[in-house]
Amino acid sequence: MQPSTILIVDDDKDICEVTAALLQSEGYATLQANNGEAALDMLENSIDLIILDIMMPGDSGFAVCEKMRRVTTAPILYLSAKSLPTDKEIALNSGGDDYLTKPFIPVELLARVKAMLRRYHIYSKNQQRGKLNDEFIQIGGLAVHPTSGEVFLNNSPVFLRHKEYQLLSHLIQNRGSVFSVQYLYEALWSEPYLPSANNTVMVHIRNLRQKIETDPQHPKYILTVWGEGYQIV
Known part of the structure; x- marks a missing residue:
């Protein structure tokens, strides 16, 4: 190899x-x-x-x-x-x-x-595999493996950076729950929350939507709950 x-x-x-x-x-x-x-x-x-x-x-x-x-x-x-x-x-x-x-x-x-x-x-190197198994969490055309880093949209692989994948995986594994920006930052970045962290989380959410949403301005997977945070339903 x-x-x-x-x-x-x-x-x-x-x-x-x-x-x-x-x-x-x-x-x-x-x-x-x-x-x-x-x-x-x-x-x-x-x-x-x-x-x-x-x-x-x-x-x-x-x-x-x-x-x-x-x-x-x-x-x-x-x-x-x-x-x-x-x-x-x-x-x-x-x-x-x-x-x-x-x-x-x-x-x-x-x-x-x-x-x-x-x-x-x-x-x-493994995009050609393209086969989903029961371990994937699927919502509509979106499929996320909870641990391997694999994400598929309409059976096509989606490349996410590490933090993008962690964020998506956390939201989809806790489908229906609303998570504040402060919680997501402290849980996934393992650092104390500061006001500047708002922008960090928002940028990653925006990048995720660009990659998995048909219309990022009107998302159907990652939803904003105004005044509370983000969720996948």
Whole structure:
């Protein structure tokens, strides 16, 4: 089996080398880029996962991530020395899937990489399977597996980023219940609720609706209960 290829984007060449050596020790193939422009050029290759810094010459990691999202669905893990909650919020809203601060613990980086690749390969390599079993929760044309990360809409696979899938899975497994923004944020992001978290949850709901609703402005799956939160009925 061909090893997964991971693109490391960081202007610190030492961090690139250390990260590459760690990933290669686990059997992954790696590519390195020291700025956003070089990284975007490398997306022509088969990239399974991207590790992205924020503070780089030229475009910031946030801007690079937004450009990457126009051409790839590969998971993006931010790896940055910036640790403010607002940095993480911007990172995830720009299209990132996860966020890890420097200096990082090698075992944690590897664990996150493995989990992200496992979810991604469900979509990129197993889409032809297309068979639903009794474990899927189905509502109309929407089918969600509660643990595997698989989502189908009218029998076609839907690629969701990790937090999007967690949010959808939680709502559909608790069909009929209304969950506040504060509850969803604290339960799924595992962080204390702050006012800025409202936007984080709303962005993920909006992205979900874009992917699973025929008319996102008039959703039939994820409903807004004004003044209370969100539910699937």
